[in-house]
Amino acid sequence: MRKLAAGNWKMNGMAASLSEVTALLAAHPAPGCEMLLCPPATLVAAMAAQARGSALQVGGQDCHAKLSGAHTGDISAAMLADAGASHVILGHSERRADHGESDEDVRMKTGAAWAAGLVAVVCVGETEAQRDAGQTLAVVGAQLKASLPEGATAANLVIAYEPVWAIGTGRTPTLAEIAEVHGFLRAELTARFGAEAGGMRLLYGGSVKPSNATEIFALADVDGALVGGASLKAADFGAIVAALSAA
Ligand code: PGA
Numbered sequence: 001m002r003k004l005a006a007g008n009w010k011m012n013g014m015a016a017s018l019s020e021v022t023a024l025l026a027a028h029p030a031p032g033c034e035m036l037l038c039p040p041a042t043l044v045a046a047m048a049a050q051a052r053g054s055a056l057q058v059g060g061q062d063c064h065a066k067l068s069g070a071h072t073g074d075i076s077a078a079m080l081a082d083a084g085a086s087h088v089i090l091g092h093s094e095r096r097a098d099h100g101e102s103d104e105d106v107r108m109k110t111g112a113a114w115a116a117g118l119v120a121v122v123c124v125g126e127t128e129a130q131r132d133a134g135q136t137l138a139v140v141g142a143q144l145k146a147s148l149p150e151g152a153t154a155a156n157l158v159i160a161y162e163p164v165w166a167i168g169t170g171r172t173p174t175l176a177e178i179a180e181v182h183g184f185l186r187a188e189l190t191a192r193f194g195a196e197a198g199g200m201r202l203l204y205g206g207s208v209k210p211s212n213a214t215e216i217f218a219l220a221d222v223d224g225a226l227v228g229g230a231s232l233k234a235a236d237f238g239a240i241v242a243a244l245s246a247a
Helices: 015-027 039-050 077-082 093-100 103-115 128-132 136-147 175-199 212-218 236-245
Strands: 004-008 034-038 054-060 088-090 118-122 159-163 202-203 224-227
Touching: 004 088, 004 159, 004 202, 004 212, 004 236, 015 034, 015 039, 015 236, 034 039, 034 088, 039 054, 054 077, 054 128, 088 103, 103 118, 103 136, 103 202, 128 136, 159 175, 175 202, 175 212, 212 224, 212 236, 224 236
Parallel strands: 004 034, 004 224, 034 054, 054 088, 088 118, 118 159, 159 202, 202 224
Antiparallel strands: none
8 A cells, every 4th residue: 555644734825825835845856655735725726736746635624515505615625626735634633633533524525536536534533531531443343434435445435543632642552552543443454444454544643753763653543643743844845755755
């Protein structure tokens, strides 16, 4: 399976920030892994134009569950595809927290993404209170089950395990804790989708940076990363791409 280094710019990035993409592509024209950046919606078309013919793929950070209609301020999966996106992040914990997105919302959006030909990057992860209460596997298992429609394949689905308490905090689970969750997710996906699950990429996300990428990428069932803060700078994201390429 080809591993995936995915960056999530969140609500960061102006037109001038596309110079980071220029630098990234100059430094990593042919990485040994897939490379994806998900800028804010305002930059998807420009970044996709910049990435055309390169190793970089471009994604959105959310989409509506419907293909079009009276939903002011929302964008559809078809619009992302039309702008040049190939992927969309769905169910990020910030969407779940800020906009009250439920697992069912995420499931509907995933179906919409597939209908538009996009790869869905579906996020799951426990809060710190849930981990402290020993509920991590139950929580991510329930999110995984309810957030995915039937018909998931290795080509149309990527899962990102992102502990909420590790996002943007500089804290990460232990390597054993990451391995435990990833092994559990693989088993759950295999139970539901069969052999196809063996090819689904399972990304770890939450304070991935150049200094911890290599040890995280050495873990079984970690097939890449979803990177927030460290994806904004070409040097940092490029170092993570290099670490994944070498894993
Ligand atoms: P972080 O964010 O790398 O800044 O912790 C990860 C994410 O939310 O995808």
